[in-house]
């Protein structure tokens with residue numbers, strides 16, 4: 276069995292300007308890795324390349340030994356079945372119930388094959404995994420839930436098909452610190468319980484470091500740093516230091532009269 280689950284190989288992507296400029300990174304099977312970096316540096320673009328939502332100009336992404344770039348439609352569908360994608364802002368359908376939203380994590384064929392009863396059981400199981408009580412939330416609309424609960428429903432949708440890889444795009448953005456901690460604990464819990472490989476794109480450095488095996492920092496479309504949380508905190512690289520220190524509020528600024 277290959278120990279590498281996701282390989283980004285010399286990945287290039289430009290839109291009206293270069294975004295990814297030669298990203299190479301291996302993510303181990305069962306590993307949790309956080310991808311951090313300044314705004315606009317290509318973190319979400321990297322995540323979208325993982326499942327072919329964006330096609331790179333050069334380079335490849337290899338999932339469990341299989342090229343995403345060279346995959347035909349059927350192969351791509353098979354690769355995508357291995358991956359759960361937690362979109363930014365949960366991206367739930369407003370007019371659909373929680374049940375219907377979570378079921379969207381399965382294809383129409385999978386839903387049909389399961390039938391009503393087994394589908395309900397599968398959705399309920401996914402909700403339980405994200406610590407929501409199915410009977411309380413199944414028929415609710417997203418607007419009837421708190422922001423933290425909506426995020427958890429988004430995660431339930433990503434895990435309902437029992438993926439081997441979970442991709443999280445800004446999983447705690449917009450949440451208060453308490454709910455942010457709940458979601459980080461949940462990501463950690465799912466990593467252990469489901470044994471999944473997790474890639475987390477995030478701005479919340481403090482929240483993500485404790486649950487990450489490694490951290491990768493993107494800068495100007497390239498991996499500037501990759502290492503453990505401790506190595507990241509103690510890095511002497513000037514750009515890493517500047518990035519980390521930016522996150523700590525300057526108390527003098529806070530005391531400035533306004």
Ligand SMILES: Nc1ncnc2c1ncn2[C@@H]1O[C@H](COP(=O)(O)OP(=O)(O)OP(=O)(O)O)[C@@H](O)[C@H]1O
Pocket residue numbers: 290291294312313314315316317318319320321
């Ligand atoms: N589909 C697209 N078409 C054109 N440009 C795009 C597209 N997707 C992303 N970009 C551009 O690529 C750059 C990187 O965007 P990306 O969303 O990956 O940044 P990010 O590092 O995730 O930023 P943030 O932390 O602010 O979410 C941005 O300049 C963005 O405008």
